[in-house]
Amino acid sequence: MMEFALASAIGALTAGGVYLLLRARSFDVILGLTLLSYATNLLIFSAGRLAVGKPPVLLEGVETTLANYTDPLPQALVLTAIVIAFAMTAVTIVVAMRSRADNRSDHVDAREPEADA
Amino acid sequence: MSQLPILPILVPMLAAAMILLVERRGIAWQRAVSWTAMGILLACAIALVARAHHGEVMVYLLGDWPARLGIALMVDRVNALMVLTTALLASASLLYACAGWDRRALHFHALFQLQLAGLNGAFLTGDLFNLFVFFEVLLIASYGLLLSGGRGLRMRAGMHYVVFNIVASTLFLIALGLLYGMTGTLNMADMALRIAAADAQDVALIRAASGILLVVFCAKAALLPLYLWLPETYSRAPAAVVALFTVMTKVGVYAVLRVYSLVFGEGTGELAGWAWAWLLPAGLVTLVLASLGVLAARTLRGGVAYLVIASAATLFVAFSLNTPATVGAGLYYLVHSTFVTAALFLVVDLVRRQRGASGDRLDVAAPLGSKTLLGLMFLVAAVSVAGLPPLSGFIGKITLLAAVPAAHTAWVWSIVLLTSLMALVALSRMGSQAFWRAQPVPDGEGAAPAPKRLEVAAALLLLGYGVALALAAAPVLRYTLAAGEQVLAPASYIEQVRATQPLRRAPSP
Numbered sequence: 138m139m140e141f142a143l144a145s146a147i148g149a150l151t152a153g154g155v156y157l158l159l160r161a162r163s164f165d166v167i168l169g170l171t172l173l174s175y176a177t178n179l180l181i182f183s184a185g186r187l188a189v190g191k192p193p194v195l196l197e198g199v200e201t202t203l204a205n206y207t208d209p210l211p212q213a214l215v216l217t218a219i220v221i222a223f224a225m226t227a228v229t230i231v232v233a234m235r236s237r238a239d240n241r242s243d244h245v246d247a248r249e250p251e252a253d254a
Numbered sequence: 255m256s257q258l259p260i261l262p263i264l265v266p267m268l269a270a271a272m273i274l275l276v277e278r279r280g281i282a283w284q285r286a287v288s289w290t291a292m293g294i295l296l297a298c299a300i301a302l303v304a305r306a307h308h309g310e311v312m313v314y315l316l317g318d319w320p321a322r323l324g325i326a327l328m329v330d331r332v333n334a335l336m337v338l339t340t341a342l343l344a345s346a347s348l349l350y351a352c353a354g355w356d357r358r359a360l361h362f363h364a365l366f367q368l369q370l371a372g373l374n375g376a377f378l379t380g381d382l383f384n385l386f387v388f389f390e391v392l393l394i395a396s397y398g399l400l401l402s403g404g405r406g407l408r409m410r411a412g413m414h415y416v417v418f419n420i421v422a423s424t425l426f427l428i429a430l431g432l433l434y435g436m437t438g439t440l441n442m443a444d445m446a447l448r449i450a451a452a453d454a455q456d457v458a459l460i461r462a463a464s465g466i467l468l469v470v471f472c473a474k475a476a477l478l479p480l481y482l483w484l485p486e487t488y489s490r491a492p493a494a495v496v497a498l499f500t501v502m503t504k505v506g507v508y509a510v511l512r513v514y515s516l517v518f519g520e521g522t523g524e525l526a527g528w529a530w531a532w533l534l535p536a537g538l539v540t541l542v543l544a545s546l547g548v549l550a551a552r553t554l555r556g557g558v559a560y561l562v563i564a565s566a567a568t569l570f571v572a573f574s575l576n577t578p579a580t581v582g583a584g585l586y587y588l589v590h591s592t593f594v595t596a597a598l599f600l601v602v603d604l605v606r607r608q609r610g611a612s613g614d615r616l617d618v619a620a621p622l623g624s625k626t627l628l629g630l631m632f633l634v635a636a637v638s639v640a641g642l643p644p645l646s647g648f649i650g651k652i653t654l655l656a657a658v659p660a661a662h663t664a665w666v667w668s669i670v671l672l673t674s675l676m677a678l679v680a681l682s683r684m685g686s687q688a689f690w691r692a693q694p695v696p697d698g699e700g701a702a703p704a705p706k707r708l709e710v711a712a713a714l715l716l717l718g719y720g721v722a723l724a725l726a727a728a729p730v731l732r733y734t735l736a737a738g739e740q741v742l743a744p745a746s747y748i749e750q751v752r753a754t755q756p757l758r759r760a761p762s763p
Contacts, residue, residue, distance in 0.1 A: 158417075158421065163413065166417055170417065170420050170421070170424075173421070173424045174424060177424050177427045177428055177431065180427075180428055180431045180432075181427060181430070181431035181434070183431075183435070184431045184432070184434045184435035185434075185435075186435075210434070210440075211431075211434065214383060214430070214431075214434070217383075217387065218427055221387075221390050221423075224394065225390075225394075225416075225420050225423070228394065228397055228416060229413075229416055229417065229420065232397070232401060232409065232412055232413050232416055233413060235401075235409050236409035236410055236412070236413050239405050239406045239409050240406060240407070240409065240410060245413065245414070245417075246410065
């Protein structure tokens with residue numbers, strides 16, 4: 138059940154992210170990138186297998202086998218990925234705002250399509 | 255354990271931090287720090303090549319953790335060569351920027367050093383996740399270099415570049431998540447062993463993950479159909495920056511060569527070398543399309559940008575044939591094409607500024623100052639990039655063609671030779687339009703100031719590398735051929751990674 142829920146969450150986030158990414162406005166594209174990065178973070182997290190109530194750090198007096206612990210590495214990877222995705226979102230927003238100010242349009246091609254003009 | 259392998263990453267990173275500290279003291283301080291770091295980096299790169307030259311594989315354990323737990327850096331002939339190429343290219347690019355661009359672009363020197371740290375890290379790392387991190391470091395620095403001091407349409411090109419690369423990074427993470435889930439390791443050497451021992455039911459998913467990884471690297475290296483971002487971005491970037499960017503597509507090519515010869519190399523059973531069968535036709539088609547792009551280019555810089563794609567495609571053809579001789583010839587061609595396309599970008603930028611308001615558009619004839627000097631530089635670069643004798647392009651291409659296995663001769667020879675002809679036609683057209691049809695320069699106010707000495711020196715330096723590559727072709731080719739043999743025989747490298755033990759840390763159970 139837990140696997141099904143997580144897989145559905147990853148799938149829904151990815152679908153939403155790809156849909157938004159293909160739209161023509163910078164703002165939608167940035168939101169799409171954010172959703173995609175959430176989906177990726179969940180996917181990496183699941184690479185360490187899902188477990189409930191198991192700590193990733195060693196405890197005193199508990200035998201050090203995988204039966205008692207969960208894999209800590211994916212959690213470290215997710216942390217790195219979150220930081221990088223966060224920084225990238227900031228960069229994209231700055232570039233998008235600058236492009237909008239310079240080109241007077243937040244269309245990704247920096248000009249409005251002919252029909253609107 | 256020698257500390258040499260970490261220095262090409264640490265020195266530029268430290269320099270970037272120091273440049274930020276001395277920034278308010280003026281441009282002279284920044285230049286001094288930047289050049290000092292550049293000098294140390296060049297010395298390190300030469301020392302690395304000297305060490306790797308004998309075929310020794312150096313493995314450096316970061317934090318003294320064993321390779322399967324921590325991050326390992328590694329140096330063999332191929333990545334020592336890549337680090338040296340980057341350092342040589344970067345010194346020319348820095349020289350060009352010091353003629354004045356570095357005053358106009360905010361934080362130029364700091365970003366430039368960070369970019370170098372990212373490039374060297376991506377070349378030296380032996381860990382897949384670390385490769386992702388260094389890709390991000392070099393990309394973040396490249397966004398800054400590309401966009402600082404830019405306005406208007408450069409911002410639009412920058413937006414496309416940033417979004418495209420973030421999507422590629424997301425795919426990279428997805429592939430890494432899947433690979434870690436299947437193999438339980440991120441170290442390349444360890445992963446090769448685990449894949450060789452993988453269950454039959456897991457092979458399909460591993461193949462899918464490695465396919466996603468291939469898409470990411472091909473996007474960075476601008477292979478069909480993922481090259482559309484490159485011409486627009488490169489033709490709008492500042493010249494000093496784009497000269498350094500010519501090595502960025504090579505990072506993608508290098509990553510393909512490293513990952514698909516080591517992680518999915520010989521000895522990994524069903525998955526051994528599966529990517530090469532796809533890359534050969536993709537490389538050939540990209541070569542044709544890129545050459546058509548050069549022919550159809552409406553600006554000088556656009557044409558040179560398509561030449562960059564063509565050179566990356568040639569490299570894919572060389573590497574996907576997957577014999578020591580073709581990979582060796584490809585590595586020689588890689589060094590040559592990096593220098594010569596960077597030189598072309600610099601020359602074309604000088605030409606553009608001499609032509610005044612017409613810029614680098616090819617549909618108008620414009621007056622051109624300093625015609626003889628620029629014409630000669632363009633001639634040398636064009637002869638080299640088109641593969642005409644006697645320069646390095648000819649040596650690279652003929653070695654590659656001679657090494658092509660008999661089964662592929664018909665296709666590879668005809669396409670490589672045909673596209674060389676197309677590039678030659680396009681370059682002749684560019685040259686005749688820019689130099690022969692140049693109108694007389696009006697006297698007095700209309701004339702652009704003569705190109706600065708530093709800028710000419712930087713372009714000449716890059717052309718000089720090319721000439722030196724041609725003059726020293728025998729030793730360089732001997733080195734690259736040995737590197738080709740080394741990279742296609744991953745067993746000794748895997749052995750070396752496993753044999754390298756932490757020095758001070760007790761081995762963990």
